[in-house]
Amino acid sequence: MFTCAVALFVFMGFGWMAADTKLPAADADNGGLFLPKGFGAFVVADSLKGQARHIAVNSNGDIYVKARDHYANDGYGNVALRDTNGDGRADVITPFGKYDGQTYGTAMRVHDGYLYFSSELMVYRMKLKHGQLVPDSKLDTIIIDNPPYHEHQTKPIAFDNKGHIFVGWGAGSNAGQVNNRQPGSPGIGSPGSADNGNPWLKDHGGIWMFDANKTNQHQADGVKYATGLRSIVALDWDAKSKSLYTINHGRDDFRLLWPNLYTPWESALQPAEEFFKVQQGLDGGWPYYYYDPIKNKKLLNPEFGGDKIKEGDGAKLTQPLIGFPAHFAPNDLLFYKGKQFPDHYKNGAFVAFHGATDRAPYPQAGYIIVFVPFKDGRPSGPWEVFADGFARVDPIVNVSNAVYRPMGLAEGPDGSLYVSDTEKGRIWRIIYTGDKKTFGPAQLAAMETRKQTASNIKTPDEIKDNLFKDMPATSVVYSTYCVACHQNDGKGDGKRFPPLVQSEWVNYNKTRLIKVILNGLKGPVKVKGLSYNEVMPAHGSFLSDKQVAEVLTYIKSNFNNIPDIVTPADVSAVRKMADKQIHQHED
CATH class of the missing domain: 1.10.760.10 (Cytochrome c-like domain)
Known part of the structure; x- marks a missing residue:
């Protein structure tokens, strides 16, 4: 571990480390990842003490990490990393930035010469200086939220080209019930009723827009840009279409809360994770509606009288560009602008799926990076599996079995793709060394096969993929009400439960x-x-x-x-x- 003083010595002795045009060699096993043919990967850093949420890469190749666990990171909320010898691996690793935060704090972005990052309640920034790894500028508070802390309070951020910052405000509720996550508890309010709406929608469950350069702004100082979004962690601005995009975490616990209405298989497949193009005024429908990825339509939630058939006014709401499989947990979104990858990836979207906790008795799913090709601001083809192998186990019976879980995405100055992990604090760098002129379906074939066959990606067979079907009888109550949070092995998910x-x-x-x-x-x-x-x-x-x-x-x-x-x-x-x-x- 290098200290700040050593990092300063490196800077003074060797000068500013510009991005090398020659790519380092990939690890023999690609850092454990499965990738399309022609791609490789290597581990940039491993076992970061504070683990990792979102990451950012500066124009000189320096990496900044939002720590998941401040306490384990000596009380610091951030980590700065630098490669001083050009081998692609970080040899200077320095924690910095002490501010209050728990495990939901998410954002880490470089924008307009500043490093922006967030806790659950605040968005901060620090001025970056040319060649300096660890910023020593004052800590500006940009956005202030009101306590108390609650679930889904992640504060992801994105920036447009007009000086605005967009901030996600997750709702601390599963489906807007009177009693959160209690079976049979009704929802508050009614769809389409402005006078008797759900209280979470007043100041949560949406995206707010602020001035990116103004300090000490409260929510009332911003503009409510979108609503009806339960939990937002993945958020990005696409410079090509000049539009904001997000992927909303769908609600959980259909089987737990409504066991007489949903089978375990239906609960594992519902509802979709919704990929939205966010125009001002968007209403995603939460908590009144969910998106059925099989029927490709919005349906009324059971908390508000839904029965898997009733649509209400769901058709009038903004429909998602894509309904991703249920419980994949979309935790970052990045539109690719670089030139290193084949043209197939230009202006398309990469998505980090952190992985499910709510699919029992079927294999937990997600734990992958996917790619969505784009044209004219909309998907131009089906989503593809870009990187798999993070979990290191098959099937993933319990979330705690997964060795790594992809979380953050960042593009390097040379067009490399960086991926962070929440469990062990590992960072990968994915590079392309193949022939860009010949890249096509043949190079993608193996990943398409994984999409159709891997237990953490494919649609499970209702009978064959039920992991509990051959197990001796256990607790009926546990398998119905407890397993989603505490998992079949009783180990919880490592952070939330x-x-x-x-x-x-x-x-x-x-x-x-x-x-x-x-x-x-x-x-x-x-x-x-x-x-x-x-x-x-x-x-x-x-x-x-x-x-x-x-x-x-x-x-x-x-x-x-x-x-x-x-x-x-x-x-x-x-x-x-x-x-x-x-x-x-x-x-």
Whole structure:
């Protein structure tokens, strides 16, 4: 690890490191990636302490990383990387930038001589100086959001050619329910009703436009540019069409919340991740509608009376350019402007799919980079698999099994494509060394085969690809209500949802554990030394004492926990205790 002082010495001794026109050699295994013929890849940096969210590459090849975990990164929110010997690998790695942030903070972009980055609540920038790796300029606060922290609060950013910055404002809700992620809970408001709309849409669930150069702006200082977008992480401006684009994360938990309406297979395939061309005034339809990628139409969400058939006024809403497969988790978007890659990729869009957590009992899906060819501001062909192999396992039964998960995309000054990973803090650089004149369908054939056959990409067969079909009977309650978050192996997803494996919350206080199931839990909480801040919904209103006892006995008797039995009488006693406390409070 080099310090800032060493980085300054490198600059003074060797001068500014301009981008080399000669490409470094790819790793023998392409850094573990599968790519179209003629492409190669190598690992630029590995095991960054703070892991990685979005990344940016400056005009001299310096790399800037938004850290996923400030605490693990010595309290810093960013990382700067430089290659001083021209081998393509970063040998100067310097953390910098101390500001409040948790694991959702996302943005890292270079724009107009500044480095812009975000936490969950703020968008910051620092002035970059010619040849200087770590900026020492003052930290400007550009956008200020109001606490508290909630899920989907990512703050991705993009810039147009008129001095504006666009900022995504995710909604801290799955489907706009009265009680978030609670089975059967109705949605708030009604479609098309301005007077009785969902409260999340007032100041969340959309994109706001601000002055890119003005400091200390609050949401009220901006313009509400688009609405009806649940969770926005992928956001980019296409200079060719002079338009803003985003890919919206579709809602989750059809099976968990509406088990009498959706089968596990239907829940795995619904709803689509929607790729939008964002014109001012766009309404994506959330939380009232979702996009069915099979029927290619907007349908009414069950929280608002939907039954998989009712369309309501969905046809009047902005329709997506593409409905990507469900739960792929689109986390970055980049329009390619470089000249290194074949002409096929010019002005097209690369998308980083972070990977699903909500496809059980089928293989988790996504964990890939895809490419969408573009012409005249719209897709000109079907989406293609560009890079696969990040997860390193097949099938991906639980999200925690995936070794790497692609997150951020950046284009280097020579047209290389950089990809960051959230799990191990790895960064790849993808290069093209083949013959651009002969690039065509033959070079893409193997990737098209992967699209149709790989378990993390293809549409699963309802019977053959059910990973639980040959397993012995387990907890019905767990497989219906718990597996989407805590996963089949009980390890959670590593950041959002905590593990049940050898958990102190499972093993040492039976009463507290029962209360969590009955009443839910709102973070932040610590589990096995790590902090989690998602909402655990209350299950007491729809699970019987027998069902609660069944699932807790299953959890305590598995996942390397201390075996124990929870009885319906145990659950009933805790319920009565809670009811008594409520009545005493009312009195």
